Amino acid sequence: MTHPLHRRRPGPSEGGQSRLRGVLLAALLGLPILVAGAPGAGAQMMLYEDRLPDGYAYVRFANASPDRLDLKPVGFADPMSLGTTGQERVSPYYVVEGVAGRKVEVKVEGAKPLEIELKPAGIHTVLIDKADGRLGTRVVLDQSELSQTKARLAFYNAMPSCAAAGLYLEPKGQPVVVDVGPNIMRGRSVNPAPNPRMRAACGTTRVAELDLGPLDAGGQYSVWLIAPGGTPNAFLSKNKIAPYLR
Template sequence: MKNPLILLALAATLSATAADAAEVPLYETGPAEDSSFVRFVNGGQQPLEIVATGSNARLTLDTAKPASDFLPIRAGKPIEGALVRGGAKRNVSVTVQPGEFASVVGLDDAAGGLRTVVVHEQPDDFNALKASVAFYNLDAQCASAALLAAGRNIVLLDQVPEGQSKRRQINPVPLSVQLSCAGQAVGQPLDLGTLEAGQRYTVFLVPAGKQSRIFQATDTVAR
C-alpha cells in the first residue's frame, strides 16, 4: 500500500512510496530535459527525520535505509523543509535545475549538532550494458580520499573534492570497495553485491567522529 509523501514544496505536491517504492533504474532511458529529482540521505548513525514545510509529511531515515529514493520535483522551484535529529534541527531550501539530481545529506557536526550538504549531479553517461558507481566525498578529514576495488588495489574513483562527486561506469560484476585516506586503507571493505547493468549506485564518504566511513545507496526513482 502506498504511503503518500508530500515533500518540501512551494506550490507543488509530491506523492511517493516510502515503504513500497519500485526499484526503477535511474535514467533508464536517460534524464528527461525538464525532470528534476531530489533525495534525502542520513549521513549520521542516529535516525534522521525530514519534515516538509507547510504539511504534516515526514520521512525517517536510519542506518538500515539511509537514503530515500529520488523524488520528482519541479525544476527551478525551491523546496523547503527541515532535517531533525534528536534536539538538533536544520532548515533547508534546495533548488534543482532541469535534468539535475540533488542529494540533501544530513551530517553530524563537531559540536554534536546537525549540518547539511547538498550534492548536485547532472550525469550524461547512461549505458544500459554497464553499471554506474558514484563516490560522494562529504568528509574533509579524509585526505586524498579514494575508492578502491577491495583486495585488488585498483583505484575506482579518487581526487573528489569535499562536497562533490565523481561517477564512472563499471562492468556488472560482484564488487566490494575499500576506502583509502592519504594512501591508507580505512575501515572494512563495503560489499556492493552484484552490480546490475543499467543501474546506478552511490558510495557516500562521511565523518564518523574522528574516523571516516562509507555506505552505499542504490539510486532509484520513486514510482
C-alpha cells in the first residue's frame, strides 16, 4: 500500500496524458517547454500549432446572436452557457480528439444540434448567429502567429451584412486591420500598450469605440464586430484555453 505522504508514480498512460496536456497547452499559447536532456540549464523549445498530435484540433464558440445560448458539446467539453455581453459571449478553446473524417456534435437548448467539421491541427472559432429565428454557424480557421514580445490582436467580422470591416487606432485613425469580409478574421501583432483606444467600423460607418485596457507582451486578444438583432456592436475578449480533460 502506498503511504499517503508518498507521491504515487504515474503509470505510462497517466504520464503520457500529462505530457500531452503540456504539449497541447504550449501549442496554443506559444509557451516554452523545457526539453529533458537538452544542453544548458535553460534550454527551451517553442511549440506551435503545427506540432499538435495527429488528429487533434482546438475549437471555441462565439455567440453573435441576440439570445443566451446553452450548449452541450458531445464528448469533448462540459455544458456551457454563452451570454449576451462582452467576454460572456466567447468560450475558451477546447481540445478535440479524432477530428479527421468526422463532424463533432454540439447540442443546443431549444434548437437542432450543430454538426461541425474541424481541420486536424487547426485552431477554430465557431460563430453562432440567428437569422429568421434559426441558428446558423460559420467556422473560422484562426491565424495564430505567436510572439513573446508583442501582443496578438485578432479581429472578427461576425456581421454578415458588413462587406468590409476595419479596426483603427484612436484618436488619429491609423488602420490596424482593414477590408475584413463577413465571417472572416484577420490578425496582427501589435506593440504592448497600457490602455489603447480603437474604433471598430463597417466601411466608413463608426460602430463602436473600445478602451482595450492593457495589451501585454505575449497576450492574445480578440475584437468582435457583431450585429445581434440587427444592432451593430463591438467588444474585446481575452483568449483562454480550457483544461484538457480526457
